[in-house]
Amino acid sequence: MSTSRPEWILIETLVPGEMNVVAKGGSPRRFADAVSLQRLAPDSKIGVEPFLKRALESRSRYEEVVDVRTRGGGSTKFRLLTHPVLGPTGAVHALQLWMGPSDAEPGPPRITSGVSWLLEKGVIAQTLEASMMSGVEPDAHVPERTPAEYYAKSIRFDDTAGLFTLCLAPTAGGTWEGSFSVLHADGRIMRWHCHARACLEPGEVGARVLWHDVTDTVEPDKPLLDVLARQRGMEALGIYPALLVPERSLLTMWLCENPAPWVQWRDVSSGFEVFHADDRHIIASAHERVQGGGHEQIVVRTKGSPGHAPWIPTHMRISSYPGDLGRHLAVVDMYLD
Incomplete structure (x- = not known):
């Protein structure tokens, strides 16, 4: 039985059948740090998991007041409250749970x-x-x-x-x-x-x-100075590194502080639109050839940003991402002739 001050508890429900504590009071927990849901109860007579299942089914703010009988014949009332964290497809990605005395007022839920x-x-x-x-x-x-x-x-x-x-x-x-x-x-x-x-x-x-x-509980990491220096050095040479999914010609992430200025990569309906459809096979074929190591130089058309031509021939130095992920991911350096 817990006697600590009630805190908001974050319970992930990302896929059906999973319900795991991943944070308490703003302190993250790993998937591997499994905690029995029943151990969260302020009183052992409160069924936490059945309550959470009802809350999950409601898909909205959900509250119950539970009257627990004490040994002396009296009773104590507890308030059980959840706020759902909905995903963009409508699935409930998590429940924020608060449990405490019925006359206590919880603070605001976590962000x-x-x-x-x-x-x-x-x-x-x-x-x-x-x-x-x-x-x-x-x-x-x-x-x-x-x-x-x-x-x-x-x-x-x-x-x-x-x-x-x-x-x-x-x-x-x-x-x-x-x-x-x-x-x-x-x-x-x-x-x-x-x-x-x-x-x-x-x-x-x-x-x-x-x-x-979790900014209030864990200090944010700052950018590494050597990484920033390396990024800015490449930008000064007109080279802009990025990560791609070659099979799909999908731009996933820039590896530089300021992305290539001629590429229209914002405000597009899909990451597939950055490269010309007729040039996607060039990227995929080059990636196949460099998976064993090394790199290759190719030229493909990238979608032009405002003020530039609709499609701009862009040079790319392509190599496979290290390790097993290299089957799906490539590192490219983009530059103009």
């Missing part, structure tokens, strides 16, 4: 949101709450962003390989967790913790993701 990496469309779908986490005004919300647009918000992300392995080659039971340092619209640096599970449902193949702003 959380749900997004989905939709592999077949080449986009990341996001809810309004996901947009607002980084300071985007509601009227500026865009329901879908390309992966490159979405991760442009990140100023420090150390486990690119882990997340992309899950999202680009999802398998049943696949998971990923980690943290990002994200720049807020007001200029401050935030730390977001992420829990993600592979999703194989038709129309949603990719990954379901849960974001949690």
Whole structure:
């Protein structure tokens, strides 16, 4: 039985049949740190899991008051409250749970949101709450962003390989967790913790993701100075590195502080639109040839940004991403002749 001050508990429900504690009071927990849901109860007579199942079915703010009999013949009332964290496809990605005395008033729920990496469309779908986490005004919300647009918000992300392995080659039971340092619209640096599970449902193949702003409990990581220096040195030479999914010609992430200025990679309906459809086979074929090592120089047309031609011949030095992920991902350096 817990006697500590009641805190909000974050329980991921990313795929059917899963219900796991991933944070308590703003402190993230790993998938592997399994905690019995019943142990969360303020009194052993309260059935936590049945309550959570009812809350999950409601898909909205859900509350119950439970009257627990004491040994002396009296009773104590407890308040059980949940707020759902909905994803962009309507699935409940998590429940925020608070349990305490019925006369206690909980603080505001944690800042959380749900997004989905939709592999077949080449986009990341996001809810309004996901947009607002980084300071985007509601009227500026865009329901879908390309992966490159979405991760442009990140100023420090150390486990690119882990997340992309899950999202680009999802398998049943696949998971990923980690943290990002994200720049807020007001200029401050935030730390977001992420829990993600592979999703194989038709129309949603990719990954379901849960974001949690933990800036108040975990110090955000700052950009590494040597990385910034290397990025700016390449930009000074007119070279702009990025990550691609060659099989789909999908731009997933820029590896430079300022992306190639002639490429229209923002405000496109899909990450597939960045490269000319007739040139996609060039990227895929080159990647096949360099998977054993080395690199190759190719020229493909990229969508021109405003003020440029509609399609611009772009030189690319392509090599395979290190390790097993290289089957799905390539590193390219883009530059003009």
